[in-house]
Amino acid sequence: MFRVLLFDLDGTLIQVDMRVFVKEYFRHLGMHLSPVIDPQQLKEHLGYATQQMIFNQDPEKTNREVFWEVFLDRVELPLDLLEPLIDEFYQHKFKNLKPFTRCKPEARAVMDRAEGLNFELVLATNPVFPSSAIYQRMQWGKVDRYDYSLVTTYENMHFCKPNPQYYLEILDKVGADPGECLMIGNDVDDDLCAAEVGIKTYLVEDFLINRHERPFEADYRGSLKELPDFLEEVAGASRRT
Ligand SMILES: [Mg+2]
Numbered sequence: 162m163f164r165v166l167l168f169d170l171d172g173t174l175i176q177v178d179m180r181v182f183v184k185e186y187f188r189h190l191g192m193h194l195s196p197v198i199d200p201q202q203l204k205e206h207l208g209y210a211t212q213q214m215i216f217n218q219d220p221e222k223t224n225r226e227v228f229w230e231v232f233l234d235r236v237e238l239p240l241d242l243l244e245p246l247i248d249e250f251y252q253h254k255f256k257n258l259k260p261f262t263r264c265k266p267e268a269r270a271v272m273d274r275a276e277g278l279n280f281e282l283v284l285a286t287n288p289v290f291p292s293s294a295i296y297q298r299m300q301w302g303k304v305d306r307y308d309y310s311l312v313t314t315y316e317n318m319h320f321c322k323p324n325p326q327y328y329l330e331i332l333d334k335v336g337a338d339p340g341e342c343l344m345i346g347n348d349v350d351d352d353l354c355a356a357e358v359g360i361k362t363y364l365v366e367d368f369l370i371n372r373h374e375r376p377f378e379a380d381y382r383g384s385l386k387e388l389p390d391f392l393e394e395v396a397g398a399s400r401r402t
Pocket of ligand 1: 346348
């Protein structure tokens with residue numbers, strides 16, 4: 162049955178309210194870049210460039226390329242001025258956002274069990290961030306030490322959630338059929354849309370997000386705590402078949 166597990170990160174493996182987190186992220190980055198750009202303008206440009214990256218349908222451009230193209234066009238500052246400053250932010254200041262997240266001990270129990278049962282692991286976090294921002298959050302949640310065959314970042318992906326193309330790109334990268342994969346996440350829009358390409362879904366209800374309060378269907382649902390036993394059952398079922 163399932164061979165590959167796709168895990169969402171924020172709100173699934175780590176406890177974080179992304180509305181608060183993104184607000185703080187913009188605020189911290191705004192302070193850091195304030196010598197060269199007005200923080201309010203930065204916020205607007207970041208928001209716009211992120212939106213364009215999420216809407217992008219061009220398979221030739223990575224998310225990073227889309228982001229920078231739009232962002233540089235808006236801020237009217239050169240890349241060689243901005244990039245070192247932004248790198249410095251991720252290296253030294255992004256860690257100040259850690260207090261807005263919390264580690265979930267159940268997440269390690271899930272990942273330990275998944276690894277023990279020999280599932281292939283994919284960290285299918287929305288690739289709107291550079292890898293350093295993603296790996297730091299994985300560290301904060303203590304889920305960085307697992308052997309992922311893919312961690313989706315804005316450098317290596319060409320689409321974002323909830324675009325079904327994002328899931329097709331993962332299938333292509335790991336060489337899996339949709340029927341072999343299970344997407345595990347907390348977001349009705351971003352994670353359950355994996356079903357559109359034939360991937361089964363497990364909705365983690367601990368911090369369920371349903372922005373548009375729309376009716377939805379998940380193949381499976383439950384808490385993160387219940388997931389290790391569920392994986393055990395699923396692995397057992399595939400051994401029997
Ligand atoms: Mg999430």
